Amino acid sequence: MAHEPGSPAAAHVAGPGPMEAGIVDALREALSPEYLEVVNESARHNVPAGSETHFKVVIAAGAFRGMSRLARHRMVNRLLAGPIAGGVHALALHAMTPDEVALRQGGTAHTVDSPACRGGDGTFT
Helix, strand or coil: CCCCCCCHHHHHCCCCCHHHHHHHHHHHHHHCCCEEEEEECHHHCCCCCCCCCEEEEEEECHHHCCCCHHHHHHHHHHHHCCCCCCCCCEEEEEEECHHHHHHCHHHCCCCCCCCCCCCCCCCCC
16 A cells, blocks of 8 residues: 555655655565555655655565564665665654564554654645
């Protein structure tokens, strides 16, 4: 899922831009995740419309079994080093194993919403 329907990110970008598509492709190819959600949260920040600068990635993959949270984040950052090299300012990662997803309340990988941007009201002037 690239965007949650009705979310500010979905309203901001008509479809996945090249940066978002690169993130999705790199993670799917390398990790074959059971769940992958990439949300362009740029609309919540003080950037021009259509920007791809702030992302949230929620991923559940068997490849994370036996790894610490830090090791998972390092792996994802290495995998995305190329795709996000062009200007991603913020990347929120929620990396889980499928077993951890099953233990979560409701058995879903959905995470809490990201905090509001403290650097602007989401409009670009």
